[in-house]
Amino acid sequence: MPDGAKTTVKKQEPLWRDEFSISRADERYVSRRQLAKFLTLGSLGMFAGNLWILVKSWMRKAQVYNRSLVAKVGEIPVGGVKLFQYPKPGEQCIMIRTADDSYVAYSQKCTHLSCAVFYSREHDRLECPCHQGYFSVQDGSVLQGPPTRPLPRVVLERSGDALIAIKMEPEV
Amino acid sequence: MALYSGSQQIPQQRRGLTAIDAITALIIILLVVQIWLLSATLDAFLAGHTETALPGAIVSGLLCAGCFAMYEFVRRVDRDARPNR
Numbered sequence: 439m440p441d442g443a444k445t446t447v448k449k450q451e452p453l454w455r456d457e458f459s460i461s462r463a464d465e466r467y468v469s470r471r472q473l474a475k476f477l478t479l480g481s482l483g484m485f486a487g488n489l490w491i492l493v494k495s496w497m498r499k500a501q502v503y504n505r506s507l508v509a510k511v512g513e514i515p516v517g518g519v520k521l522f523q524y525p526k527p528g529e530q531c532i533m534i535r536t537a538d539d540s541y542v543a544y545s546q547k548c549t550h551l552s553c554a555v556f557y558s559r560e561h562d563r564l565e566c567p568c569h570q571g572y573f574s575v576q577d578g579s580v581l582q583g584p585p586t587r588p589l590p591r592v593v594l595e596r597s598g599d600a601l602i603a604i605k606m607e608p609e610v
Numbered sequence: 611m612a613l614y615s616g617s618q619q620i621p622q623q624r625r626g627l628t629a630i631d632a633i634t635a636l637i638i639i640l641l642v643v644q645i646w647l648l649s650a651t652l653d654a655f656l657a658g659h660t661e662t663a664l665p666g667a668i669v670s671g672l673l674c675a676g677c678f679a680m681y682e683f684v685r686r687v688d689r690d691a692r693p694n695r
Contacts, residue, residue, distance in 0.1 A: 467623075467688050470630045474684045477637045481677035484644035488663075488670035491651050495660035549656075587657045608658025 501525070503605040508533055508543065508592075511599045519557045521546065524592055524603045530554060531592050532564070533601070534575055541601055543592035544578045550585040564589065626691030633680045633687075640673045640680075647673075 458468075508522050520533045522543075533543040534557050544564065546554045553568035563581060564573040571583030578589035591607045651666035 464692060466627060467630070467692060470627065470634060471684055471688050474630065474634050474637055474681050477634065477641055478677045478681040481637070481641050481644055481674045484641070484648050485667075485670045485674040487648045488651060488667040491648075491655050492663040492667040495655060495663040498660060586653055 501606070503603075505595075506603045508594065508601045508603050511596065511601060517559050522603070525606060531603075532557065533592070533594070536575060541594055542575060542578075543594055543603065544573070544589040545592070545606070547589075548585060549580075549587040549589060550583070555589065623691045626687045629687050630684050633684050637677050637680050640677050644670055644673050 458465075503525050506522075506524050508524070509520050514520050514533075514535050516535050516537060518535050522531050522533060523529055524531045524543075530546040531543055532546045532555070533541060535541050544555075548555050548566040548568065548571055550566065550569060550571050553566050555564045555566045555571075555573060557563075557575070558565045561572075562575055564575060564578075566572070566583065566585070569584050571585040572581040573579065573585070573589050574581055578591050580586065580588060592603045593605045593607055595602045595604045647666055647670055651662055651670075654662040
């Protein structure tokens with residue numbers, strides 16, 4: 439076979455012969471190059487994730503909240519709680535009467551993995567039973583545990599003897 | 611461009627491997643920064659702070675471009691060190 443013909447055969451070798459080389463020295467190169475390729479594709483994935491967040495933030499519309507009656511003043515005792523749904527059915531929230539004339543309400547969904555938080559009267563804090571995340575009753579901030587974000591607060595308005603939920607802060 | 615050939619091929623290949631290892635380490639560092647950036651941006655977005663999304667995407671895009679540039683460098687080193695493959 440002439441030399442030219444040999445060269446032609448070599449150029450037509452399939453890709454797998456390069457990717458699965460029988461030479462150990464070559465194989466080291468191939469494995470490292472493939473690792474670099476995998477990492478680079480991972481980097482592309484991270485960028486895609488950031489782009490997705492950007493698009494979601496551009497498409498985000500200002501939420502319109504309805505006014506919703508939560509409870510009557512004095513309906514629950516001091517230290518008592520009432521569960522309600524706001525702003526949509528299925529969005530569970532918790533209202534706590536912290537003093538004679540003081541009420542606070544938060545989303546009941548833990549900001550870590552969405553377990554339902556409950557009010558611990560003994561420790562005066564909201565507790566997540568799943569991973570021991572604790573939140574302040576005063577402002578919903580994180581006191582301890584894996585959550586990094588505070589509980590979304592339900593803004594309450596007093597109208598006569600009615601406590602009305604008017605919006606969430608921050609928007610959910 | 612093949613820098614070495616024949617008897618000098620093995621040192622050249624070793625040097626190429628070292629360069630690829632160093633570049634891979636840099637890619638890993640950039641990737642870790644990108645992972646952190648994505649988690650921080652997502653956390654801020656879920657907390658209602660949408661203003662971090664654009665800078666996060668720009669920086670992530672730059673890091674991604676850096677990774678691609680370094681991967682291209684790896685391919686070039688591979689090509690130079692193993693010209694007969």
